[in-house]
Amino acid sequence: MSLSFPGVIPAVLTPFDDRHEIDSAKLKAHADFMIEGGVHGLVAVGTMGEAPSMSRDERQEVTRIVVDRAGGRVPVLAGVSAPSARQVVEYCADAAEVGVTGVMLLPPLLYDAHYPELLDFYREVDRGTELPIMLYNNPKASGTEDLSAETIASLIDDVSGIAAVKECSGDARRIAALQGADAEILIGGDDWALEGFFAGSTGWVSGVANVAPRECVRLYEECRAGDIEAARQTYQALLPLSRLDMTSKLVQYFKSAALHLGMDLGGCRPPRLALNAVEEAEVAACIKVLESLASPTASTGSIA
Numbered sequence: 001m002s003l004s005f006p007g008v009i010p011a012v013l014t015p016f017d018d019r020h021e022i023d024s025a026k027l028k029a030h031a032d033f034m035i036e037g038g039v040h041g042l043v044a045v046g047t048m049g050e051a052p053s054m055s056r057d058e059r060q061e062v063t064r065i066v067v068d069r070a071g072g073r074v075p076v077l078a079g080v081s082a083p084s085a086r087q088v089v090e091y092c093a094d095a096a097e098v099g100v101t102g103v104m105l106l107p108p109l110l111y112d113a114h115y116p117e118l119l120d121f122y123r124e125v126d127r128g129t130e131l132p133i134m135l136y137n138n139p140k141a142s143g144t145e146d147l148s149a150e151t152i153a154s155l156i157d158d159v160s161g162i163a164a165v166k167e168c169s170g171d172a173r174r175i176a177a178l179q180g181a182d183a184e185i186l187i188g189g190d191d192w193a194l195e196g197f198f199a200g201s202t203g204w205v206s207g208v209a210n211v212a213p214r215e216c217v218r219l220y221e222e223c224r225a226g227d228i229e230a231a232r233q234t235y236q237a238l239l240p241l242s243r244l245d246m247t248s249k250l251v252q253y254f255k256s257a258a259l260h261l262g263m264d265l266g267g268c269r270p271p272r273l274a275l276n277a278v279e280e281a282e283v284a285a286c287i288k289v290l291e292s293l294a295s296p297t298a299s300t301g302s303i304a
Contacts, residue, residue, distance in 0.1 A: 005075065005102075005134070005164055005184060006202045007040025008216045010209035011048035013254060014062055015265040022058060023266055024065055030210070030265060031069040037213025039074060040203070042066055043104055046079035047141045048207050050251060053269040059091065064098040075101035077134060081142065083109045085121050089128030102132040104166060104205075106142040113144065115151060119158055126161035133161045138168035138188060140248075149177035156183045166205045167196075170246065175199040190242035194235045197223035207245040208238055211257045212290060237293035240286035249275065256283045 012034070015026035031042065044066040045051040045059045054062070063078045070076050078095035080103040082088045092103055107113060108121050126133065135155060139146040146169050147155075156162050165181070167174050168188025172195040178185045179200045187196035187204040196204065197220065209216040215238055222231035244253035251268050252275050258265045260283060267274060275283070 005041055005077075005186065007204070008038075008209050008213065008220050009041040009043055009077075009186070009203055009205045010034050010039055010213065010216075011043045011046040011079075011205055011207055012066060013210050013251065013258070013265050014045070014049045014054075016269060017266055020267075020269050022062060022065075024061075026265060027062065027065050028069045030263070031066055033263065034209065034213045035070065035073050037209075038217040039209055039213050040217075041075045041077065041101075042070060043077045043079060043205055044100075046104060046205075047138070048210070048251060048254070049079065050269055050272070051079050051081070053272075056090065056094065060094040060098060063095055063100060067099045077102045077104050079104045079136075080125075081106040081109060081136070083111065085124035085128070088125045092125065092129035092131055096129065096131055100131065102134055102163065103129070104134040104136050106136045106138060107144050107147065108142075110143040115154070118147075118151070118155060122155055122159045122162065126159050129161070131161075132163040133159070134164040134166055134186070135162050135183075136166040136168065136188065137174075138166075141168070149174055152178060153181050156181050167201075172196060172199065175201050190245035191239060193219060193238075193242065194223065194231060197231075198228075207250055207254055208242045210254050211261055211263070212238060212241065215290070233293065237290050240289045244283070244286065249279065253279070253283055256280060257287060260284060260287045 015023040017023045044063045067076045078100045080088050080091035095103055137147045164184040166186050166188040172192040175196045176199040184202045187193050187201045190206055190208045193204050206216055219231055219234045255265050256275055
């Protein structure tokens, strides 16, 4: 099953209004901002998009808005992770209805499944949808054990619908270990993007691309061209913000970073609360690094 997703693919933040309802106008503007910044795709309703706080109808609504706004300019995936394959298949049906290119799927949530259970889970989803599957390995997000390179490779071999892997274990060596697998291997964490690209990743599912799409695309292009020195310089500008991706408050951090750059994406839904003063100062310091090291074409914008 084919799923081609090279380049920079932001995991899209979901804007909310003061009542914690989906702000469709800001979501449309945010999608435009990233696409105009040169990104190569979008992922709706993932961890960054606060999917766990949404109802099934809300997840489909956000996905529909992102797909409609993309308008074929870039492909769109939907996060469909859930505790059971039955729920996942329902989310897949909703996503297919609104026209996504594929789906992104963690292992069954909050259960340390053994290989036969993992295999049964992914096979049941594969039987229930015609959409290509991006297997998503992120033990912190799923509440499960880390999937080893051997386990991931076996799932790729045993489930025909797995066409890509988002690797977010925190171990950049995993990217090299998975080279040769019959699937695209994508970087899943922002603070090893440079290492991941040079290890052979075809793409990067990114949080920081929500606020600095042009810099992220520049990094991808510099890596693809083999311009190591330029890539290192761009990476140093992005890295302080990128490190915030690998924290439990990644959503709050990037919504705060967006606000610092003139983009109001609203607050987060509970149980996520606003950052404290120390954390806000950390975001401000990261933005200063981005602005001081990035070129004059640095991404800034305003979302009304």
